[in-house]
Amino acid sequence: MAAVRQAARQDQFLDVVSRDEAEARFRAHLSLAPLGEESVALAEALGRVLARDVAAPVDVPGFDRAGVDGFALRAADTEGAREDTPRRLRLNPEVLTPGREPTIAVAPGTATVIATGGMIPRGADAVVMVEHTEAIEQPDGGVVVEVARAAVAGQFIAAAGSDLAQGETVLRAGCVLTSREIAMLAAVGLGSVCVWRRPRVAILSTGDELVAPGTPIRAGQVYDSNAAVLAAAVSELGGTPIPLGIFPDDDTALAEGLDRALSQGDIVLLSGGTSKGAGDIAHRVVSRLTDPGVVVHGVALKPGKPLCLAVSAGKPVAILPGFPTSAMFTFHEFIAPVILALGGRAAERPEIVPATLPLRIGSERGRTEYVLTSLVRRTDGGLAAYPITKGSGAVTTFAQADGFFAVPALAEQVAAGTALSVTRLGAGGAPPDLVIIGSHCVGLDRLIAHLEREGIRVKALNVGSTGGLAVARRGECDIAGVHLLDPESGAYNTPFLTEGLTLLPGYGRQQGIVFRPDDARFATCPTVAATLAVVRDDPACLMVNRNAGSGTRILLDRLLGGERPAGYMFQAKSHNGVAVAVAQRRADWGLAIETVARQYGLGFLPVQPEHYDFIIPSSRRDLPAVQRFASLLASDAVRTELHDMGFTVAVRDGDGD
Numbered sequence: 017m018a019a020v021r022q023a024a025r026q027d028q029f030l031d032v033v034s035r036d037e038a039e040a041r042f043r044a045h046l047s048l049a050p051l052g053e054e055s056v057a058l059a060e061a062l063g064r065v066l067a068r069d070v071a072a073p074v075d076v077p078g079f080d081r082a083g084v085d086g087f088a089l090r091a092a093d094t095e096g097a098r099e100d101t102p103r104r105l106r107l108n109p110e111v112l113t114p115g116r117e118p119t120i121a122v123a124p125g126t127a128t129v130i131a132t133g134g135m136i137p138r139g140a141d142a143v144v145m146v147e148h149t150e151a152i153e154q155p156d157g158g159v160v161v162e163v164a165r166a167a168v169a170g171q172f173i174a175a176a177g178s179d180l181a182q183g184e185t186v187l188r189a190g191c192v193l194t195s196r197e198i199a200m201l202a203a204v205g206l207g208s209v210c211v212w213r214r215p216r217v218a219i220l221s222t223g224d225e226l227v228a229p230g231t232p233i234r235a236g237q238v239y240d241s242n243a244a245v246l247a248a249a250v251s252e253l254g255g256t257p258i259p260l261g262i263f264p265d266d267d268t269a270l271a272e273g274l275d276r277a278l279s280q281g282d283i284v285l286l287s288g289g290t291s292k293g294a295g296d297i298a299h300r301v302v303s304r305l306t307d308p309g310v311v312v313h314g315v316a317l318k319p320g321k322p323l324c325l326a327v328s329a330g331k332p333v334a335i336l337p338g339f340p341t342s343a344m345f346t347f348h349e350f351i352a353p354v355i356l357a358l359g360g361r362a363a364e365r366p367e368i369v370p371a372t373l374p375l376r377i378g379s380e381r382g383r384t385e386y387v388l389t390s391l392v393r394r395t396d397g398g399l400a401a402y403p404i405t406k407g408s409g410a411v412t413t414f415a416q417a418d419g420f421f422a423v424p425a426l427a428e429q430v431a432a433g434t435a436l437s438v439t440r441l442g443a444g445g446a447p448p449d450l451v452i453i454g455s456h457c458v459g460l461d462r463l464i465a466h467l468e469r470e471g472i473r474v475k476a477l478n479v480g481s482t483g484g485l486a487v488a489r490r491g492e493c494d495i496a497g498v499h500l501l502d503p504e505s506g507a508y509n510t511p512f513l514t515e516g517l518t519l520l521p522g523y524g525r526q527q528g529i530v531f532r533p534d535d536a537r538f539a540t541c542p543t544v545a546a547t548l549a550v551v552r553d554d555p556a557c558l559m560v561n562r563n564a565g566s567g568t569r570i571l572l573d574r575l576l577g578g579e580r581p582a583g584y585m586f587q588a589k590s591h592n593g594v595a596v597a598v599a600q601r602r603a604d605w606g607l608a609i610e611t612v613a614r615q616y617g618l619g620f621l622p623v624q625p626e627h628y629d630f631i632i633p634s635s636r637r638d639l640p641a642v643q644r645f646a647s648l649l650a651s652d653a654v655r656t657e658l659h660d661m662g663f664t665v666a667v668r669d670g671d672g673d
Contacts, residue, residue, distance in 0.1 A: 032314035041311040045327040050212040050360035064211035065360045070187045072204045075177035080136035083172040088140035089127035091167045102162035143172035169585035181592030212360030215255040218281030221262045222288045242287040254359040270301045288338030316383035320346040367440040371399035376432045379423040388417035448475040450641035454484020454497035482565035488631045496631040499567035508627040520630040524664030526610040529621040558583035560603035572607045611662040
């Protein structure tokens with residue numbers, strides 16, 4: 017009878033608080049920083065979270081390589097080639113297969129046999145497919161090749177660094193590694209990677225009525241579904257579940273299990289035994305914890321009112337309600353964000369869709385109610401949200417729901433026809449918060465890294481300054497990075513603004529001629545004019561150009577004044593592409609920014625400072641992510657970082673809208 021009297025008194029009366037108050041109390045005693053770094057082999061990195069930004073230690077590809085089987089040659093030698101009037105070129109005495117370094121330069125009137133993936137020899141600027149040629153043996157033992165189609169410079173050549181450039185950010189901290197990201201890490205030669213340690217989550221189920229799945233069951237017993245679904249949910253969130261099994265309604269046994277869980281896990285989850293009915297003892301065992309111990313017992317939620325939250329020596333401990341739907345709701349509301357944070361993952365942002373309630377529902381006044389729904393498409397194309405009324409004890413409710421909506425604590429009913437915001441369950445990836453399209457810059461990479469560390473999702477596409485300007489004019493991006501020189505005024509970027517565009521001043525970069533420090537031809541040229549005189553008079557001094565439409569190409573064409581030095585048609589798509597061509601002796605000089613010249617150990621002769629700015633469609637200017645980008649750019653900390661990278665960060669007068 018003593019046990020009956022104790023149960024009748026319901027000593028475990030709940031001190032109910034609001035959802036926000038419960039979360040505040042819980043998090044006040046937690047450190048939500050990642051648990052620590054560890055290095056894992058690439059073969060074991062699937063699903064892990066990067067702890068540090070990864071920069072490419074090499075260029076990918078590491079050299080100019082052929083994209084087809086055929087012949088490496090000079091495009092100029094094939095001008096006018098047709099089936100009836102092919103151009104004849106003498107073959108050099110070597111065959112370039114993958115892994116073989118060229119030893120013979122391609123001189124005018126010659127070509128070299130090359131296989132797909134072979135390294136492009138010096139002097140060649142195009143590859144023709146073998147299908148468009150015919151090899152003819154000569155009486156002297158040599159071989160000529162007849163080319164039946166004219167080639168253009170760059171044809172069937174994958175330029176060094178065109179995929180990934182040395183020093184380019186490959187992946188950023190916080191990235192969850194899938195097979196695609198692992199391929200990128202392997203492509204730059206990394207055999208291991210630094211990741212955040214996975215949070216270990218110890219899971220205990222409590223209750224005399226529970227039986228492990230796969231074992232016989234008798235009347236009055238239920239299968240323990242909570243342990244399985246919680247373990248799976250932990251894994252989905254990037255944690256490591258530690259299932260400790262089912263514990264009976266016995267204080268001593270459960271206390272021993274709790275001690276074991278605290279010793280093995282970073283987080284402890286119990287399921288059941290937290291309400292105010294007979295046999296609910298889990299809260300009594302957890303209440304013995306200190307530092308600080310129990311911080312919440314009862315939350316004004318439906319389902320999920322009996323939730324108990326505690327902290328012991330910095331470790332989160334939660335007793336989730338025994339009913340499956342209640343357990344999963346409270347898990348996702350209070351525990352899932354903690355697992356994500358400890359594992360270094362960004363907080364999840366569920367998809368919310370508009371829908372209409374087709375029928376009236378009642379609600380219990382005094383606590384926020386989450387209503388699971390099934391979404392049905394209406395004839396007008398909209399969505400109707402039909403409540404699933406099986407109750408929190410039904411194991412199928414959560415699995416069958418398309419989403420849920422919240423009924424405020426003070427509402428007693430929701431009328432039919434009410435417009436709802438439904439949170440999708442199992443929705444796909446959310447769209448980016450910020451779209452940046454235009455010219456690439458390592459300074460912009462640094463800004464993006466800051467944004468993504470704050471949880472702002474960024475999509476960045478590098479299409480050049482001219483391409484970025486066009487996209488901004490069409491309103492298809494939020495920000496376009498540009499460094500466009502107006503040849504008439506000599507001004508950067510502002511002359512290209514049209515109606516509907518505004519300019520956010522960025523920072524300065526120094527453009528200059530890059531060359532190898534050991535190249536004696538440039539050692540005695542202290543000025544740009546002297547350097548240009550050298551390259552003009554020496555046809556063996558090859559340049560590497562930039563792609564048409566880039567700001568650097570516009571500046572270079574202006575500098576050359578219509579002249580086309582040797583190598584003019586050899587184009588790189590980035591500053592890194594210019595630098596690697598010079599460093600690898602495939603070219604002797606080019607135009608690039610000083611930051612990249614330093615990176616590759618090249619000599620640098622300043623030509624002109626330029627402005628790298630950001631064009632914003634006026635309709636996008638007030639977007640929160642755009643405003644955050646602007647405030648980051650103006651912050652002292654970021655300005656210092658950009659200065660240390662070699663950029664000029666002084667704000668220029670007159671560059672507003």
